[in-house]
Amino acid sequence: xxxPASDTPTSGISPRVVVDGxxxxxxxxxxxxxxxxxxxxxxxxxxxxxxxxxxxxxxxLAALIADIEGRPVxxxxxxxxxxxxxxxxxxxxxxxxxxxxxxxxxxVVVLVDDVLxxxxxxxAAIDALRDLxxxxxxxxxxxxDRGHRxxxxxxxxxxxxxxxxxxxxxxxxxSELDGDDAxxxxxxxxxx
Amino acid sequence: MRHLLSASDxxxxxxxxxxxxxxxxxxxxxxxxxxxxxxxxxxVVNIFFEDSTRTRTSFEIAGxxxxxxxxxVSAKGSSVSKGxxxxxxxxxxxxxxxxxxxxxxxxxxxxxxxxxxxQAKVINAGDGQHEHPTQALLDAYSMRHHFRSIGSDGFAGxxxxxxxxxxxxxxxxxxxxxxRTLGGRVVLxxxxxxxxxxxxxxxxxxxxxxxxxxxxxxxxxxxxVQRERMAGxxxxxxxxxxxxxxxxxxxxxxxxPGAAIxxxxxxxxxxxxxxxxxxxxxxxxxxxxxxxxxxRMSVLYHLLGSDEGxxx
Numbered sequence: 001x002x003x004p005a006s007d008t009p010t011s012g013i014s015p016r017v018v019v020d021g022x023x024x025x026x027x028x029x030x031x032x033x034x035x036x037x038x039x040x041x042x043x044x045x046x047x048x049x050x051x052x053x054x055x056x057x058x059x060x061l062a063a064l065i066a067d068i069e070g071r072p073v074x075x076x077x078x079x080x081x082x083x084x085x086x087x088x089x090x091x092x093x094x095x096x097x098x099x100x101x102x103x104x105x106x107x108v109v110v111l112v113d114d115v116l117x118x119x120x121x122x123x124a125a126i127d128a129l130r131d132l133x134x135x136x137x138x139x140x141x142x143x144x145d146r147g148h149r150x151x152x153x154x155x156x157x158x159x160x161x162x163x164x165x166x167x168x169x170x171x172x173x174x175s176e177l178d179g180d181d182a183x184x185x186x187x188x189x190x191x192x
Numbered sequence: 193m194r195h196l197l198s199a200s201d202x203x204x205x206x207x208x209x210x211x212x213x214x215x216x217x218x219x220x221x222x223x224x225x226x227x228x229x230x231x232x233x234x235x236v237v238n239i240f241f242e243d244s245t246r247t248r249t250s251f252e253i254a255g256x257x258x259x260x261x262x263x264x265v266s267a268k269g270s271s272v273s274k275g276x277x278x279x280x281x282x283x284x285x286x287x288x289x290x291x292x293x294x295x296x297x298x299x300x301x302x303x304x305x306x307x308x309x310x311q312a313k314v315i316n317a318g319d320g321q322h323e324h325p326t327q328a329l330l331d332a333y334s335m336r337h338h339f340r341s342i343g344s345d346g347f348a349g350x351x352x353x354x355x356x357x358x359x360x361x362x363x364x365x366x367x368x369x370x371x372r373t374l375g376g377r378v379v380l381x382x383x384x385x386x387x388x389x390x391x392x393x394x395x396x397x398x399x400x401x402x403x404x405x406x407x408x409x410x411x412x413x414x415x416x417v418q419r420e421r422m423a424g425x426x427x428x429x430x431x432x433x434x435x436x437x438x439x440x441x442x443x444x445x446x447x448x449p450g451a452a453i454x455x456x457x458x459x460x461x462x463x464x465x466x467x468x469x470x471x472x473x474x475x476x477x478x479x480x481x482x483x484x485x486x487x488r489m490s491v492l493y494h495l496l497g498s499d500e501g502x503x504x
Contacts, residue, residue: 079216082230082258088499092193094209095216095493131225 015186024181027159032064034157042069048078050113051096056176058112074101083124104133114172116142119153146170195307195314199325199369210490218486231260234291234496241267241297247317251294254488286310313495328366330487334476338452347376353405355381356415356464359388363456368394381405385426413454414439414465430463439469452476
């Protein structure tokens with residue numbers, strides 16, 4: 001999950017664009033096809049976006065899937081704040097929205113996030129899902145896999161794999177929030 | 193946040209944050225597993241020196257749903273009944289490594305005093321006739337829900353009439369303080385015998401004319417006539433009180449369109465509130481009870497969720 005507090009660049013060097021708008025759109029289109037292919041259609045499919053940017057990516061994927069299949073796919077939001085393993089170490093965090101579309105028992109849940117880094121967000125998401133029901137399968141779709149995993153987590157559907165140094169900052173920009181679509185890398189240190 | 197002792201401890205940002213997080217907490221009630229791991233490993237002691245059903249139970253549930261270990265201590269059956277002082281009791285429990293105390297005590301200022309003695313965080317769950325901040329928060333939560341349901345947002349300019357036994361009420365003071373922060377305009381309505389001393393310094397209009405206040409109010413909050421605290425002589429009879437200051441069926445009909453009724457409970461039906469009003473479609477009484485757990489979860493989360501707050 002992108003931390004809203006870290007969204008403003010702190011260094012004087014402006015971040016470098018590694019994926020531009022059209023490329024980002026093509027990656028998402030490919031991911032939508034891959035999700036459908038892996039699931040053999042849209043049956044029982046539930047897309048759950050992880051706030052903040054995962055929610056918007058899930059919406060876009062859902063729209064693409066609906067276009068391909070000709071019918072809507074279930075979509076929701078899964079906030080993982082309360083499940084974070086670093087909750088205590090940080091100042092009190094505000095809690096995002098969780099909206100689950102009906103029951104997820106026996107559904108195929110696809111978690112959608114913007115950047116896969118340490119894997120801690122996804123671990124927390126899996127913990128959160130366990131309290132919400134028992135999906136038949138849980139898959140992970142991320143726009144960017146930047147490596148440096150700290151936990152045994154792998155994505156099923158990846159938009160772009162980007163080689164990064166651990167102290168670089170990968171940021172996904174989405175037009176809904178940031179005015180344009182892009183993936184950037186900055187040398188600002190810190191997490192993301 | 194170090195403690196929650198008074199509604200005046202909350203600035204607009206923290207009060208709004210508590211209400212917002214409570215919205216998310218309320219969803220937990222409809223989930224198959226009513227449990228969030230946020231306070232795993234924290235210990236919350238509910239220590240009640242006064243009877244309570246809803247406050248104690250909702251704090252206990254709130255702690256449990258956040259995975260804290262909650263322990264209830266009541267004055268009866270504890271060392272308090274053997275004559276141990278409040279200070280010794282609290283220091284004893286504090287020494288066991290408690291993270292937070294939720295305390296109710298018949299003496300005004302008790303929670304404040306305890307906060308000066310213990311390492312743990314302290315939440316005031318009612319101190320005498322002084323304050324009950326989590327009640328004011330859940331009142332605000334229910335009101336905000338109601339305002340949103342009729343298509344308006346925010347407390348600014350909303351008129352909130354608080355009616356009845358202001359003298360013995362801790363709910364009223366916390367509501368006045370919280371609404372000062374949130375922007376609601378509180379009007380106090382009570383017979384002269386049930387006005388607390390110093391009410392003129394609270395900064396809200398005070399009137400004995402319920403009907404005039406009723407015609408303008410967006411929220412009518414009825415307070416319980418606290419018979420157990422009255423040695424008598426505050427009003428001639430319950431019937432006369434109901435006529436002057438009860439939310440009767442006639443007054444229910446005279447309420448402004450879109451106005452709603454609150455009552456912190458427990459209700460004396462037929463005294464301060466008629467059954468018709470208590471069960472009316474615009475009565476928020478049961479919403480308030482349902483909000484109690486969510487708001488208290490949010491308060492516990494804000495106090496105990498982060499170690500950084502503890503260092504302050």
